[in-house]
Amino acid sequence: MTVYSKIIGTGSYLPAQRVTNADLAAQLAAKGIETSDEWIVTRSGIQARHYAAADECASDLAVKAANKALEAAGLSAEEIDLIIVATSTPDFYGNFPSTACIVQHKLGIRNNGAAFDVAAVCSGFVYALSTADAFIKAGNARNVLVIGTEVFSRILDFNDRGTCVLFGDGAGAVVMSSSSEPGVLAVKLHADGSHGDILCGPTNPTSAAISGQKFLYMDGQAVFKLAVTVLEKVANEALEHAKMPASDIDWLIPHQANIRIMNGTAKKLGLALEKMVVTVNEHGNTSAASIPLALDQAVRDGRIKSGQNILMEGVGGGFTWGAVLARM
Known part of the structure; x- marks a missing residue:
């Protein structure tokens, strides 16, 4: 019998602190930096974002989203035999122990399968989803918890209005299980390290201390141009692999980074904007958590x-991009 992977439960969590554009504009004005709700909305579509509390880590957000996904799936944590966490803001610098292992412990799971992190930035959830699909189809896992979780507010330069207004914190999770019915229909992943310098995080530590760049850096125009090109291409690759016309897509769920990129992708695929799920206005760019x-x-x-x-499709630093076509 052919084994497929299928999403059977979803969950999400946004931290309690909601920061509107007006809130952020006032914060920046105190530093002599000018911005406004209109300026932010016009360029990104973002109206608000959420910031994690001082005592909240990526794993805390992940666990709250995971519990909701488990409840929706009708499974207990003990029935999960693989945890994959996509994050660029792990609990520990250097990412050990991995955030996935910390999540496993906080869920009360002991020695029941594997747990590991995936680092593909804003494409991380798509990468993690495709990895879970491969594990299930190979018979190496039955129930997989896939989580995207980020606390990007910790790596933002609040003296740079071009980046600090765009990002927020949050987590989203799905439970994927083996199924006799098709779920994941096609997966396409790509990377091109030659573009790594247009979107990157803090510099690696030296033997003494962190040197060089201390915050997230983004060349907005370069990222925009590359994103609109690769997202259309990878979406069509996934559709071609599944032998499915774009007209059969019920919902497009792009990485929630910039409404102009999202609208552009939908139009290039010939999809009505009403078929696209949009939440970027309420939480900004939450990287691997956004999809x-x-x-x-x-x-x-x-x-x-x-x-x-x-x-579902995403593009992020690395440079990475990918798409997953699935039937719910």
């Missing part, structure tokens, strides 16, 4: 229904 956050919201508000086809 599962949007997915969970659309599932819980009833837009996404069983049997529908969804296309």
Whole structure:
């Protein structure tokens, strides 16, 4: 019997502290930096973002999203035999122990399968989802918890309005299980390290201390140009692999980074904007958490229904990009 992987539960979590554009503009004005709600919305579509509390780490956000996904799936934590966490802001610098192992412990799971992190920045959830799909189809896992979780507020330069207004914190999770019915229909992943300098995090530590760049850096124009090109291409690759026309997509769930990039991708695929799930306005760019956050919201508000086809795609630092076509 052919084994497939299928998403059977979703969950998400946003930290309690909600920061509107007006809040952020006032904070920046105190430093002599000018911005406004209109300036931010016009360029990104973002109206607010959430910041983790001082005592909240990526694993804390992940556990809250994971518990909701487990509840939706009707599974207990002990039934999970693989945890994959996509994050660029792990609990520990150097990423050991991995955030996935910390999540496993906080969920009360002991010695039941593997747990590891995936680092592909804003494409991280798509990379993690495809990895879970491969594990399940190979018979190496039955129930997989896939989580995207970020606390990007910790690596933002609040003297740079070009980046600090764009990012927020949050987590999203799905439970993927083996199924006799097709779930994941196609996966396409890419990377090109030659573009690594246009979007990157803090510099690695030297033997003495962190040297060089201390915050996230982004060349906005270069990222925009590359993103609109690769997202259309990878989406069409996934559709071609599944032998499915774009018209059969019920919902497009792109990485929630910039409404202009998202709208551009939908139009190039010939999809009505009404078929695209948009949550960037409420939480900004939450990197690896953005796709599962949007997915969970659309599932819980009833837009996404069983049997529908969804296309999830992301692009991020590395440079990485990818798409997963799935049937719910």
